[in-house]
Amino acid sequence: MDVSQFVAENYDYILAAVIVAFGVVTGAVARRMNERVMAALGVGDAVEGTSVERTARNFGTTTTAFVARISGWVIYGVALVLALRVVNPLLATALWVQVTGYLPNVVIALVVLVVGLIAGDKAELAVSERLRGVKLPEIGVLPVAARYSVVFVAVLVALSQLGVATMALVIAFAAYLAAGILAFLVATRDLLAAGAAGLYLLLTEPYGIGDTIRVEDMEGFVQEVDVFVTRIEDDGTEYVIPNHLVIRSGVVRVID
Incomplete structure (x- = not known):
């Protein structure tokens, strides 16, 4: 041959x-x-x-x-x-129809999932950086919540590309967001109250830097007033007073 x-x-x-x-x-x-x-x-x-x-x-x-x-x-x-x-043209034609109809969606789903995982990590880092100066233990859950929220959205998009019904997952995600917001409000109620009180104090200015004030049994001259706390100092002792305590207990301005 x-x-x-x-x-x-x-x-x-x-x-x-x-x-x-x-x-x-x-x-x-x-x-x-x-x-x-x-x-x-x-x-x-x-x-x-x-x-x-x-x-x-x-x-x-x-x-x-x-x-x-x-x-x-x-x-x-x-x-x-x-x-x-x-x-084998007949077998290949049937397989080709399946591949061309499904493979692009699989590739897109994989890419979306990888991007979602990366974006979730970046979101966690970004939120952690933003909240680094907030000294509240409850705040620590927010970076993790941000990460998994992004990942969950990526999973939803990936599953939708694969033709999986995601309505139940969307409802679950909405419930998760609602529960997360409620938990955040409950966990940070003191912080929110301090922030609201701080805005009031900054707008009305009942006292300023250098004034001597007394809140409950704490007395000293004002070093700093921000949205959440008022810092006063007296004889080497610094008091960090949450602003909602200033509003609730009242403040006495000492005039020499």
């Missing part, structure tokens, strides 16, 4: 093998190009330190490498389906 006869008899299989080989090469090139593009855009630095990046490193990879591999896997899958279409 000469080469031309062998090629003629096995043309479909040879063409399928060429398609698979081309898909493997193209997928590898696309993966490397995507890694370089994300590195140039600073994606690696943006996800550094996030839980997604730590998880990826536990599996011996990185977030950018994983996302780049997704593009390679998509090309590999398309090449396999095209090769199968050459060998």
